[in-house]
Amino acid sequence: MDWIPFNKPYMTGKELFNIAQAHFNGMLAGDGPFTKSCQAKLELMTGAPKALLTHSCTAALEMAALLCDLRSGDEVIMPSFTFVSTANAVVLRGAKPVFADIDPFTLNIDPMAVEQLISSRTRAICVVHYAGGCCDMGRILELAALHGLLVIEDAAQAITSTYQGRSLGALGDYGALSFHETKNIIAGEGGALLVNSADQVLRSEIIREKGTNRTAFLRGQVDKYSWVDIGSSFLPGEVVAAFLSAQLDGCDEIIKRRMDLWLNYHAAFAELESIGWLRRPIFHSECQHNAHMYYLLLRNVEERSGFIEFMKSRGVQAIFHYVPLHSSEYSRCNGWDEGRVLPVTDLAAERLVRLPLWVGMEPFQSRIIQAVGDFFDSR
Ligand SMILES: *Cc1c(COP(=O)(O)O)cnc(C)c1O
Numbered sequence: 001m002d003w004i005p006f007n008k009p010y011m012t013g014k015e016l017f018n019i020a021q022a023h024f025n026g027m028l029a030g031d032g033p034f035t036k037s038c039q040a041k042l043e044l045m046t047g048a049p050k051a052l053l054t055h056s057c058t059a060a061l062e063m064a065a066l067l068c069d070l071r072s073g074d075e076v077i078m079p080s081f082t083f084v085s086t087a088n089a090v091v092l093r094g095a096k097p098v099f100a101d102i103d104p105f106t107l108n109i110d111p112m113a114v115e116q117l118i119s120s121r122t123r124a125i126c127v128v129h130y131a132g133g134c135c136d137m138g139r140i141l142e143l144a145a146l147h148g149l150l151v152i153e154d155a156a157q158a159i160t161s162t163y164q165g166r167s168l169g170a171l172g173d174y175g176a177l178s179f180h181e182t183k184n185i186i187a188g189e190g191g192a193l194l195v196n197s198a199d200q201v202l203r204s205e206i207i208r209e210k211g212t213n214r215t216a217f218l219r220g221q222v223d224k225y226s227w228v229d230i231g232s233s234f235l236p237g238e239v240v241a242a243f244l245s246a247q248l249d250g251c252d253e254i255i256k257r258r259m260d261l262w263l264n265y266h267a268a269f270a271e272l273e274s275i276g277w278l279r280r281p282i283f284h285s286e287c288q289h290n291a292h293m294y295y296l297l298l299r300n301v302e303e304r305s306g307f308i309e310f311m312k313s314r315g316v317q318a319i320f321h322y323v324p325l326h327s328s329e330y331s332r333c334n335g336w337d338e339g340r341v342l343p344v345t346d347l348a349a350e351r352l353v354r355l356p357l358w359v360g361m362e363p364f365q366s367r368i369i370q371a372v373g374d375f376f377d378s379r
Pocket of ligand 1 (some may be wrong): 055
């Protein structure tokens with residue numbers, strides 16, 4: 001019996017050809033032709049005025065935190081149900097993460113919880129587009145405007161997803177995308193920062209180039225480059241961009257094939273949902289998701305452990321997701337949990353399980369669906 005892993009990176013076939021091209025070009029540092037073409041493609045796809053490739057989404061989030069000029073005493077409201085990079089970016093600037101609960105339907109940050117946590121020290125709201133879906137972004141942008149806050153979108157999972165027809169990641173001030181091999185579009189390790197206000201573009205290029213105006217120099221806009229601001233090295237090399245370029249060209253096809261798999265799961269589990277054995281994913285009515293993830297919410301943590309074990313015995317790797325940040329050891333010793341209870345976050349953390357979803361698993365999907373059915377038949 002073949003083992004069906006949770007994820008298997010899909011390659012379009014054009015990646016090696018592009019890498020050979022980068023090799024032939026003899027330009028291997030960043031900002032070469034492949035970097036530029038990837039950025040142009042991302043700008044076209046998202047409508048963001050500027051896309052900058054980075055070596056990860058983590059790096060893009062760190063750039064966003066630098067661009068927001070976060071400092072000690074500042075607070076950034078974010079979900080606890082997220083990956084550590086969302087919080088680390090803020091903490092690295094000396095600012096404090098303030099954890100908000102999520103909405104029970106979309107599992108995305110609850111705008112009502114955000115509103116209650118806004119204080120005189122709040123500088124920004126960082127939303128996370130879980131499973132490639134989003135919360136009521138209209139409400140978040142309204143709150144931000146009302147209180148003079150910046151909005152960062154952790155859109156690591158959300159490439160091509162939209163809210164009211166506009167790309168996630170291009171709605172707030174900054175958006176961070178991931179091209180990690182577990183995401184829809186991959187580069188091994190890779191990411192991009194979407195800079196949505198034209199007046200921050202120059203500074204974001206400087207921050208990415210170790211605090212120098214090298215990018216403007218390469219464009220011939222200044223005759224030498226030097227240290228002009230704080231910064232670091234966030235720029236990937238051309239080999240990574242060459243790989244990514246092939247993936248971006250295959251984007252429509254990749255998302256379509258993922259969506260077919262996603263919809264098969266969704267149809268297959270409708271009945272189990274109707275009899276109350278599990279809950280299927282729900283998206284905000286104005287959000288179009290990108291088939292990044294198929295998760296199920298089971299009834300309790302014991303059932304989930306049993307489910308994961310059962311699936312394993314059937315050769316299927318099903319896995320849970322985040323350990324909420326507010327209850328992590330690091331949060332507690334820094335006092336960031338503030339004794340706050342986040343019941344929806346805790347429920348999602350205990351009950352959520354993710355099923356394999358990758359291009360190429362089409363021949364195995366019926367076996368996974370069968371195994372899920374058998375697990376509940378045995379209850
Ligand atoms: C994957 C992910 C990240 C990290 O992305 P990297 O490219 O690996 O740095 C950050 N936030 C969320 C929500 C993610 O899913």
